[in-house]
Amino acid sequence: xxxxxxxxxxxxxxxxxxxxxxxxxxxxxxxxxxxxxxxxxxxxxxxxxxxxxxxxxxxxxxxxxxxxxxxxxxxxxxxxxxxxxx
Numbered sequence: 001x002x003x004x005x006x007x008x009x010x011x012x013x014x015x016x017x018x019x020x021x022x023x024x025x026x027x028x029x030x031x032x033x034x035x036x037x038x039x040x041x042x043x044x045x046x047x048x049x050x051x052x053x054x055x056x057x058x059x060x061x062x063x064x065x066x067x068x069x070x071x072x073x074x075x076x077x078x079x080x081x082x083x084x085x086x
Contacts, residue, residue, distance in 0.1 A: 008016075
């Protein structure tokens with residue numbers, strides 16, 4: 001029975017139930033798609049952050065090697081100058 005008191009046929013009742021079920025499944029499918037996309041974007045963002053951190057780390061290593069190399073060269077030069085002065 002409907003709210004207004006009229007009788008609903010069994011066929012109409014089943015169609016309404018099937019339609020509600022179909023809408024529910026569509027809603028769940030859409031929610032799953034949104035969730036999957038969100039997860040994918042999160043993974044992409046994390047991968048980009050990791051890549052950026054790796055690049056920064058490589059640059060810092062190169063800069064450190066340059067400093068160490070130049071410092072070592074300076075120490076060697078000073079050592080040879082000190083030896084040559086004696």
